[in-house]
Amino acid sequence: xxxxxxxxxxxxxxxxxxxxxxxxxxxxxxxxxxxxxxxxxxxxxxxxxxxxxxxxxxxxxxxxxxxxxxxxxxxxxxxxxxxxxxxxxxxxxxxxxxxxxxxxxxxxxxxxxxxxxxxxxxxxxxxxxxxxxxxxxxxxxxxxxxxxxxxxxxxxxxxxxxxxxxxxxxxxxxxxxxxxxxxxxxxxxxxxxxxxxxxxxxxxxxxxxxxxxxxxxxxxxxxxxxxxxxxxxxxxxxxxxxxxxxxxxxxxxxxxxxxxxxxxxxxxxxxxxxxxxx
Amino acid sequence: xxxxxxxxxxxxxxxxxxxxxxxxxxxxxxxxxxxxxxxxxxxxxxxxxxxxxxxxxxxxxxxxxxxxxxxxxxxxxxxxxxxxxxxxxxxxxxxxxxxxxxxxxxxxxxxxxxxxxxxxxxxxxxxxxxxxxxxxxxxxxxxxxxxxxxxxxxxxxxxxxxxxxxxxxxxxxxxxxxxxxxxxxxxxxxxxxxxxxxxxxxxxxxxxxxxxxxxxxxxxxxxxxxxxxxxxxxxxxxxxxxxxxxxxxxxxxxxxxxxxxxxxxxxxxxxxxxxxxxxxxxxxxxxxxxxxxxxxxxxxxxxxxxxxxxxxxxxx
Numbered sequence: 001x002x003x004x005x006x007x008x009x010x011x012x013x014x015x016x017x018x019x020x021x022x023x024x025x026x027x028x029x030x031x032x033x034x035x036x037x038x039x040x041x042x043x044x045x046x047x048x049x050x051x052x053x054x055x056x057x058x059x060x061x062x063x064x065x066x067x068x069x070x071x072x073x074x075x076x077x078x079x080x081x082x083x084x085x086x087x088x089x090x091x092x093x094x095x096x097x098x099x100x101x102x103x104x105x106x107x108x109x110x111x112x113x114x115x116x117x118x119x120x121x122x123x124x125x126x127x128x129x130x131x132x133x134x135x136x137x138x139x140x141x142x143x144x145x146x147x148x149x150x151x152x153x154x155x156x157x158x159x160x161x162x163x164x165x166x167x168x169x170x171x172x173x174x175x176x177x178x179x180x181x182x183x184x185x186x187x188x189x190x191x192x193x194x195x196x197x198x199x200x201x202x203x204x205x206x207x208x209x210x211x212x213x214x215x216x217x218x219x220x221x222x223x224x225x226x227x228x229x230x231x232x233x234x235x236x237x238x239x240x241x242x243x244x245x246x247x248x249x250x251x252x253x254x255x256x257x258x259x260x261x262x263x264x265x266x267x268x269x270x271x272x273x274x275x276x277x278x
Numbered sequence: 279x280x281x282x283x284x285x286x287x288x289x290x291x292x293x294x295x296x297x298x299x300x301x302x303x304x305x306x307x308x309x310x311x312x313x314x315x316x317x318x319x320x321x322x323x324x325x326x327x328x329x330x331x332x333x334x335x336x337x338x339x340x341x342x343x344x345x346x347x348x349x350x351x352x353x354x355x356x357x358x359x360x361x362x363x364x365x366x367x368x369x370x371x372x373x374x375x376x377x378x379x380x381x382x383x384x385x386x387x388x389x390x391x392x393x394x395x396x397x398x399x400x401x402x403x404x405x406x407x408x409x410x411x412x413x414x415x416x417x418x419x420x421x422x423x424x425x426x427x428x429x430x431x432x433x434x435x436x437x438x439x440x441x442x443x444x445x446x447x448x449x450x451x452x453x454x455x456x457x458x459x460x461x462x463x464x465x466x467x468x469x470x471x472x473x474x475x476x477x478x479x480x481x482x483x484x485x486x487x488x489x490x491x492x493x494x495x496x497x498x499x500x501x502x503x504x505x506x507x508x509x510x511x512x513x514x515x516x517x518x519x520x521x522x523x524x525x526x527x528x529x530x531x532x533x534x535x536x537x538x539x540x541x542x543x544x545x546x547x548x549x550x551x552x553x554x555x556x557x558x559x560x561x562x563x564x565x566x567x568x569x570x571x572x573x574x575x576x577x578x579x580x581x582x583x584x585x586x587x588x589x590x591x592x593x594x
Contacts, residue, residue, distance in 0.1 A: 004378040011369040103365035106332055107426075111382045112355030118382075270349075274332035275294075276363065 001113070001121025002128070009094075009129045017090045022133035025078035029144040032070045036148060064156070067145050072227070074141055075169065080220055081205055083134065084176045089197050091126045092184035095119060096269060100276060109274045116266035123181065123262055130177055135170050142166065172226050175254045179219045186261030189268045219257070222250045282309060283344070284434055284465055285329050290338035292324055299324035301489040302338075307467060311460040313476035313497070314469035316486035322469040323362055325486070326438050329467065330359045342434065355383065358432035360423045362439045368412040372403055372422045375411060376429050383430065397429035398422070401455070417448040424455070428464075435459065437468040441475055453478050473497075508532055509550045513557070514542040514570035524564045528556045542570070 009015055096119075099105040108118050142162070146153035156162060187196055207218040215221040225245050245253075285307040292299040300321040316322050327333040328340050331347035331354050340347050347353045367375055373394055380390035398407040401421040406414065411422065420440055427435055437456070441449045456479045459466050470476050476483055477497050485493040485500065493500050515521050522534040522543050530552035535544045547553040550573075560566055 001382050004382055007370065007374070007378065008367055103361075103363040104367060106359070106361050106363075107367075107379055108382070109332060110330060110354055110357070110359050111379065112351045112353075113382055113384070114351060273334060274327070 001117055002125045005122045005125030006128055009125055012094075014090055014094060014126070015129060018087045018130045018133045021083040021087050022130075022137040024083055025074050025137055025141050026144065028074045028078050029070075029141040032074070033144050033148055036066065036070075036145075063149075070145055071142060075138070075227075076220075076224065079134065079138065079173065080176055080223055083137075084173070085180050085201055085204065087130050087134075088177065088180035088184045089201075091130070091181055092188040092197070094126075095122045095185060095188075095265065096272065097188060103276050105276075106274045109272075115269040115272075119185075119266045119269050120262060123185065126181060127174075127177060130181075131174060134173050134177065138169060138173060139166065169227070172223055175226070176219070176223050178258050179223075179254050182258035182261035183219065186264045189265050216245070219254070221245070222253050225250050283307070284309060284342065285467070286339075286341045286344075287325075287328070288339045288341075290325075290328060290335045290340055292328060292333060292336050298489045300328070300486075303491045304338075305484060305491060305494060308482075309465050310482060311456065311466045311468065311480035313480045313483040314467060314486065315471065315473060315476050315483050316469075317471050319488075320471075320486040321489040322471075322486055323438055324489075326359075326436050326467065326469060330354070330357055330436050332359075355430075356433040358427035358430065358435045360427040360435075360437045360440055362442065364416075364419060364443070366411045366419065366422070369410060371408050371410055372398055372414065372418070372425070373407040375422065376426045379426060380429055385430075393429050393431075394425075397425040400428070401425045402451070416443045417445070420444060420448070420452070424452075428459075433465060435464055435466045435468075437466065439469050439471075441470055441472070449475065508546045508548050509553075509573060511545045511547065511550075511553060512537075512542055512570070512572045513545060513568060514540065515560075516541070516567045516569075518543045520564065521560055521566050521568075524560055524566070525556060528552075530556060 096105070099108065109115070111118075143157055146157045149156070183200065184197055187200065204218055204220045207215055207220045210218065222245055226247075283306045287303050287305050290303045291301050298321075303325065314322050314325065324333065328335055329342065329347065331340075331342075331350065334348045342353050343356065345353050347357075367378075370378065373391075376394035376397060377387075377390045380393055381387060383390075385393070395404075395407070398404060401424055403418065403421050403425060406418055411419065414422065420443065424437065424440060427437065440456075441452055444452060453475060456466060456468055460480065466480075468476070468479060481497050483494070483497045483500060484491060513521065518536055518538055518541060522536055525531045525534055525543075525545055530547050530549040531545060532548060533546045535546075537543060545553065557568065557571065561568055
């Protein structure tokens with residue numbers, strides 16, 4: 001089931017949606033790098049070339065802090081609050097509703113296979129397709145941000161510290177994709193109205209402004225608590241408040257949420273008829 | 279023929295809101311080829327979907343090999359289903375399509391590929407099975423659906439209007455294929471709204487209309503019932519009144535109804551052959567010019583109206 005779903009996703013709009021959404025942060029990173037270069041006294045010697053010595057800017061503590069803040073801004077804004085959520089949204093409908101709309105549902109429902117196998121197979125297939133797109137984008141974002149610093153930047157990119165941080169951020173990305181995908185999958189089975197996912201998106205986007213008790217009903221709240229140190233910032237609207245959930249609470253929520261949502265979807269799928277008219 | 283019950287429907291009804299799909303159908307299907315005949319909207323697809331376990335009956339039970347089929351994936355494994363809809367995973371090749379769905383059953387890749395190749399070859403799709411389905415003609419798509427249905431060697435094949443959309447050659451090939459399945463000992467349930475096509479494949483038919491089972495049994499018996507069905511023929515001529523008087527004097531004519539605004543008359547007769555002789559006499563002896571002769575009830579609808587005796591209007 002995973003292989004079939006992966007083959008179909010790779011040749012469908014879901015792949016291109018994930019790719020485009022994963023590419024958006026790269027644009028952001030490029031803009032940041034350009035702005036940074038301009039702010040550092042960079043100037044074109046002529047309209048067609050870039051002055052090469054400016055790619056050897058020295059990395060000091062202040063500049064590194066700027067880079068970290070830029071990355072965190074992109075990670076939270078472009079990845080967590082945008083790319084992952086919309087990629088998950090585009091997938092959620094494809095499990096059952098899209099098959100029903102395309103009248104291909106019977107091909108799956110007629111198999112001597114439990115319905116939960118179909119649901120979970122598609123879920124895993126989407127993760128296998130989307131995660132590499134976002135991971136590669138995440139790594140490239142860091143690379144682009146460090147590029148203006150030439151050899152020093154490359155050194156920082158390949159440093160053990162950066163690699164360790166990147167692996168943690170990839171883990172957060174994985175949890176984000178799995179959680180949001182599962183959430184929208186569950187919601188798409190309970191609600192047909194497309195306004196519901198949009199409300200969820202709005203809720204997640206506004207998490208920084210919510211009181212502490214309501215924050216606990218946000219996936220982003222738990223994801224941000226797992227970000228590596230240095231995520232607190234200087235007054236940006238998306239910065240995370242100092243106090244957060246415990247690690248145990250975070251792991252429990254981000255593990256149980258996909259289990260519950262996917263479980264609901266599996267249960268509903270087991271009772272669904274293969275009916276193509278409303 | 280074996281007396282094993284393949285599919286058993288006991289007082290099965292299925293409704294969609296207030297619309298009745300099938301109504302109180304009780305029938306047992308035996309091994310061999312069974313034709314399911316009925317006009318559009320008769321309930322054929324609903325009945326087949328119930329047999330395949332895709333729908334739950336609103337009332338009654340559906341058993342396949344003595345086991346309930348709804349919510350029973352193991353029973354679904356014994357069925358091969360060719361749906362009426364023309365939907366596919368368009369971006370896959372025909373071979374990939376069949377192979378991947380066999381793999382979903384839990385088959386190993388090599389076994390699935392071999393079975394898919396064999397099925398596609400059997401359906402004459404060997405030269406095209408590595409092309410994407412979106413490039414297939416209607417006939418190729420139908421054959422791919424049937425290939426998927428037979429690939430896992432099911433105990434029962436359910437084919438929902440597999441002749442739809444095919445040209446004359448395609449229809450003939452599909453009919454021959456179903457006959458071959460029967461000769462191979464496969465159990466097939468096939469639906470159509472064309473009597474002579476069903477007749478070409480099997481002697482055993484079920485006739486449906488309006489969600490009801492109207493007749494079942496040997497097609498010859500059903501045909502002889504139809505022989506007594508009065509045919510209606512529309513005749514357009516220069517002088518309908520004179521033609522009506524002439525024809526009413528003939529023994530083969532039961533009744534005549536004038537449609538003067540169309541310069542036509544509708545003739546009812548139980549002996550169509552004798553009527554055509556009378557028509558020749560009308561032209562030659564009565565000197566009436568005839569511009570159009572058409573049988574008004576060639577389609578199956580009027581036949582079902584006859585058999586149902588207007589039951590459809592009785593309501594539930």
